[in-house]
Amino acid sequence: MNVHSIIAAAVAGSADTGGIRQVFLVACGGSLVDMYPAKYFLEAESTGLHCAMITANEFVHAAPRRLGRNSLAIVCSHGGNTPESVAAAALAKRRGATTVTLTHNNEADLRQHADHNIVYTWGNDSNVADNPMALILGLCVEILAQTEGYEHYAAFGQGLAQIDGVVSRARAKVAARCAAFAERYQHESLFYILSSGASYGHAYGFAICSLMEMQWLNAAPIHSGEYFHGPFEVTDRETPFILMMNEGRTRALDERARVFLQQYAEKVEIIDANELGIGILPPTVVEYFNPVLFYSVMCEYRAALATLRQHPLETRRYMGRVAY
Secondary structure, eight states: OOHHHHHHHHHHHHHTOOOEEEEEEEHHHHHTTTTTHHHHHHHHHOSOEEEEEEEEHHHHHSSTTTTTTTTEEEEEEEESOHHHHHHHHHHHHHHEEEEEEEEEEEEGGGGGGEEEEEEEEOTTTSOOGGHHHHHHHHHHHHHHHHOOOOHHHHHHHHHHHHHHHHHHHHHHHHHHHHHHHHHTTTTTTTEEEEEOOGGHHHHHHHIIIIIIIIOOOOOEHHHTTTTTTTTTGOOSSSSSSSEOOOSSHHHHHHHHHHHHHHHHHHHOOOOOOOTTTTGGGGTTTGGHHHHHHHHHHHHHHHHHHHHHHTTTTOOOSSSTTTTO
């Protein structure tokens, strides 16, 4: 069942109770990061739907009062057995919400609490349009289109058809840059990650997952729009900054940060979605695809850094190894 059919069934199933009024995006860690573009999209484009993105354990312990029969809960867990996410899906079901789950595991416990389930593809050989970030975004585009209407629906479909080619070309384009980045920054222990718009979620994700979890490095995300309201005071010529520059409405925020960083910092890595070719996508929807591109490109950066640091991305000292 594709995303259009899943949402059509969800809309039809809630019609007798007043339809879908709330969308809850629930997950942990990297899966939660994958939901940020969808949250940003609904907040930007919807006039009637309430959207909330909540980490799974908080969703369980402090469930929103409005969660109920007019809610759609989208719950994602890569392995499908994350206890917090399984509990969140179970709670949503008990409260009468329609649940859509996503996982890479066909035998996942998460599926037990799903009205609809998507088993997605994964890995460098998969199409990014079939990965969770794009799928969750697609689900939310369908929700909007089928409940309120979405004037750029066709343009979004065009973007989905184009993004894999953009990502493939961008990966090849950054190969040498990634090697140079790893060579320059292999001995650093702190990074600040900046971005805006739909990509702020990936600034957060690259910090907490790619650097903190996978490389045991200190890192913090900074919204480009908030950089000048406190964080820029730590800018110096010794601290590394990574700036992911979006194409679309919030590019001006990233440009402002770039100008300042290039004046007052020396260790600055700029990843520019426009320079990497995303500008071929329709301008009405391009901003929602920036993080899809950034995720794939930044995987190349983290892999190069891990290789030079001789710290494999799979290495853990706590996760899955001790009781927590």
